Amino acid sequence: xxxxxxxxxxxxxxxxxxxxxxxEAGAALGSTVxxxxxxxxxxxxxxxxxxxxxxxxxxxxTPNQGWSNVQLPSRSSAxxxxxxxxxxxxxxxxxxxxxxxxxxxxxxxxxxxxHLLHERPVLDxxxxxxxxxxxxxxxxxxxxxxxxxxxxxxxxxxxxxKITPAVISTDDMSRLWxxxxxxxxxxxxxxxxxxLIEGTKPGVSPLPxxxxxxxxxVTHRERGVVVNxxxxxxxxxxxxxxxxxxxxxxxxxxxxxxxxxxxxxxxxMVRLMHRLFSQPIELAPxxxxxxxxxxxxxxxxxxxxxxxxxxxxxxxxxxxxxxxETDPRETNAIPLILAPSPVIAxxxxxxxxxxxxxxxxxxxxxxxxxxxxxxxxxxxxxxxVLDAMQAAALPRTTATDPxxxxxxxxxxxxxxxxxxxxxxxxxxxxxRSGPSPIFDVTQRITVPA
Numbered sequence: 001x002x003x004x005x006x007x008x009x010x011x012x013x014x015x016x017x018x019x020x021x022x023x024e025a026g027a028a029l030g031s032t033v034x035x036x037x038x039x040x041x042x043x044x045x046x047x048x049x050x051x052x053x054x055x056x057x058x059x060x061x062t063p064n065q066g067w068s069n070v071q072l073p074s075r076s077s078a079x080x081x082x083x084x085x086x087x088x089x090x091x092x093x094x095x096x097x098x099x100x101x102x103x104x105x106x107x108x109x110x111x112x113x114x115h116l117l118h119e120r121p122v123l124d125x126x127x128x129x130x131x132x133x134x135x136x137x138x139x140x141x142x143x144x145x146x147x148x149x150x151x152x153x154x155x156x157x158x159x160x161x162k163i164t165p166a167v168i169s170t171d172d173m174s175r176l177w178x179x180x181x182x183x184x185x186x187x188x189x190x191x192x193x194x195x196l197i198e199g200t201k202p203g204v205s206p207l208p209x210x211x212x213x214x215x216x217x218v219t220h221r222e223r224g225v226v227v228n229x230x231x232x233x234x235x236x237x238x239x240x241x242x243x244x245x246x247x248x249x250x251x252x253x254x255x256x257x258x259x260x261x262x263x264x265x266x267x268x269m270v271r272l273m274h275r276l277f278s279q280p281i282e283l284a285p286x287x288x289x290x291x292x293x294x295x296x297x298x299x300x301x302x303x304x305x306x307x308x309x310x311x312x313x314x315x316x317x318x319x320x321x322x323x324x325e326t327d328p329r330e331t332n333a334i335p336l337i338l339a340p341s342p343v344i345a346x347x348x349x350x351x352x353x354x355x356x357x358x359x360x361x362x363x364x365x366x367x368x369x370x371x372x373x374x375x376x377x378x379x380x381x382x383x384x385v386l387d388a389m390q391a392a393a394l395p396r397t398t399a400t401d402p403x404x405x406x407x408x409x410x411x412x413x414x415x416x417x418x419x420x421x422x423x424x425x426x427x428x429x430x431x432r433s434g435p436s437p438i439f440d441v442t443q444r445i446t447v448p449a
Contacts, residue, residue: 002152002153002154002156002157002195002196002197002198003151003152003153003197004197005148005149005151005152005154006152006153006154006157006195006196006197007058007061007090007092007195007197008145008148008149008152009128009132009149009152009154010092010154010161010192010195011037011056011058011092011094012037012131012132012146012149013123013127013128013131013132013154013161014037014056014094014163014192015035015036015037015056016131016134017116017117017120017123017127017131018035018054018056018113018116018117019035021112021113021116022035022054022109022112022113022116024112025108025109025112025113028108028112029052029100029105029108029109031051031052032051033051033052033053033054033109034050034051034052034053034054035053035054035055035056036053036054036055036056037055037056037057037058038055038057039057039180040055040057040097040177040180040182040185041180041181041182043055043099043182045099045183048101050101052098052099052100052101052105052106052109053098053099053100054096054097054098054099054109054110054113055096055097055099056094056095056096057094057095057096057097058092058093058094059093059094059095059176059180060092060093061090061091061092061093062090062091062093063089063090063091064089064090064091064193064194066089066194067087067089067194067196068089070086070087070089071084071085071086071087074086081204082201082202082203082204083203083204084203084204085198085199085200085201085203086198087196087197087198088196088197088198089194089195089196089197090194090195090197091191091192091193091194091195092191092192092193092195093166093189093190093191093192094189094190094191094192095168095176095187095188095189095190096110096113096114096117096187096188096189096190097110097185097186097187098110098113098185098186098187099185106185106186107186110186110187110188113188114165114188117163117165117190118165120163121162121163121164122160122161122162122163123160123161123162123163124160125155125156125160126155128154128155128161129155132149132150132152132154132155133150154195157195157196158196159194159196161192161193161194161195162192162193162194163190163191163192164190164191164192164193165188165189165190165191166189166190166191167189168189173187211223212224212225213225213226232261232262233261233262234262235262235329235331236260236261236262236263236265236292236318236320236322236329236331237260237261237262237331237332238258238259238260238263238316238317238318238331238332238333238334239259239260239261239334240258240259240334241256241257241258241259241316241334241335241336242256242257242259243255243256243257244256244257245432245433246432247339247428247430247432248337248339248426248428248430249337249338249339249425249426249428250299250336250337250338250339251299251338251339251341251373251428252299252300252301252305252306252309252338252341252373252374253298253299253300253301254298254299255286255296255297255298255299256296256297256298256299256336257294257295257296258270258294258295258296258297258316258318258334259293259294260292260293260294260295260318260331261292261293262292262322263288263289263292263293263294263295263318263320263331264288264289264290264291264292264322264323265292265320265321265322265323265325266320266321266323267319267320267321267328268284268285268288268295268318268319268320269282269283269284269285269318269319269320270282270283270284270285270295270297270316270317270318271316271317271318271319271330272309272314272315272316272336273314273315273316273317273333274309274310274312274313274314274315275312276310276377276379276380277310280317281308281309283297283298283299283300284297285297286298292323295318299338301373302350303350303351305374306350306373306374306375307374307375307399308374309338309374310338310374310375310377310380310423311338311339311340311372311374311376311380311422311423311425312337312338312380312422312423312424312425313335313336313337313338313423313424313425314335314336314337314338315333315334315335315336316333316334316335316336317330317331317332317333317334318330318331319331337425338374338425339425339426339427339428340372340373340374340376340382340420340421340422340425340426340427341372341373341420341427341428342355342370342371342372342384342418342420342427342443343355343370343371343372343373344370344418344442344443344444344445345442347373350373352371352373353371353402355368355369355370355371355418355445356368356369356370357369357445357446357447357448358448359409359413359447359448359449363409364409365406365407365408365409366406366407366408366409366411366447366448367404367405367406367407368384368386368391368404368405368406368407368445369402369403369404369405370384370402370403370420370445371402371403372403372420372422375399375400376393376396376399376403376422377399378395378396378397378398378399380422380423381393381422381423382403382420382421382422383420383421383422384403384405384418384419384420384421385418385419385420385421386407386411386416386417386418386445386447387416387417389407389408389411390421391405391406391407392405393405394406403420411447412447413447413448413449414446414447415444415445415446415447416444416445416446416447417429417439417443417444418443418444418445419443427443428440428443429443
């Protein structure tokens, strides 16, 4: 693969190819030909003594579609750790322009140049090396930018550089020259593909597979791929995590039924991970279905759980040793929404005070102070909704600090339905245990007059 210098190296090689091949064009024009690779608006057209010029301008760089999915992903989606150095594959788009002051000079020059590129549709590795390291010249005699291009490794990339004529419509050509803000000259467009730029950062390369499954102790043959006579996933797989009573999320103290397939085995341990956890929380299940279709856990609701858990979306997996195997497996991760529970009435068991609402202050406002189960960490966003009016929590320094919300003084007095939203997870306001959903009468707070 090439280094980031490869784009400049391609321009240098093309310019060298044109410069070496335009000897005949110089004889036909009666003068030398100046070959450059600069922006057209930097070319001075006013000097009558300037020789005919051929200019190669890189006006566009696009991703190469054929290499777009090679060695992906380059980083782990879970940890962000670099896995591979995926190549940056690029197509280079050039416009080749001829300049001449006498009659027919530009046409002759452009014809010779197009013929040269037609005869060399592929830049072989030796040509690239000769162009970037022009022996017997001392490389130190060349400009610093050209000296740097010798380290591009362009000749060593896996694909050769291919030159293909490109068609640009009249409208696109007009827009291009209008953007350059210079007068149009006879031009031809080319696409050069593909330039592969690859990093050299340390990556991850897994060890080779020792065997596909266990080996037979007698024949030493691999077990191979295991085929199950059904359409279910071949490995232990989780589908969903739901509370015993239907609701939008689980609360501390709820029973959670985890549904899946091929969960039969021993040593089950449910693992819960949150973006703020340094290590996953592990819970032993209270029940495991004999057919391997579900695992049931009870979320704790003690003092320790208030600090250990965090409201929001948790990633839930199950680690266990499947029946007939000796090594443990861990399932896929599924989301579990842990809803916050606003402490409206005092909880003597957990030592949590009741919520309060006070009107007053300067300027006048309604301040609501409450605790939550589990604790809301300072890194989390919290919003309180009273009926239809909401307010964000004031900044806090520790998780044990109460949540304080300030509403405008226009908030009318009387009972208000409470919804606490933490990291996008709402507290449970609807009671779905009956034939039709109703508002939970315990989730109310009275705003003073």
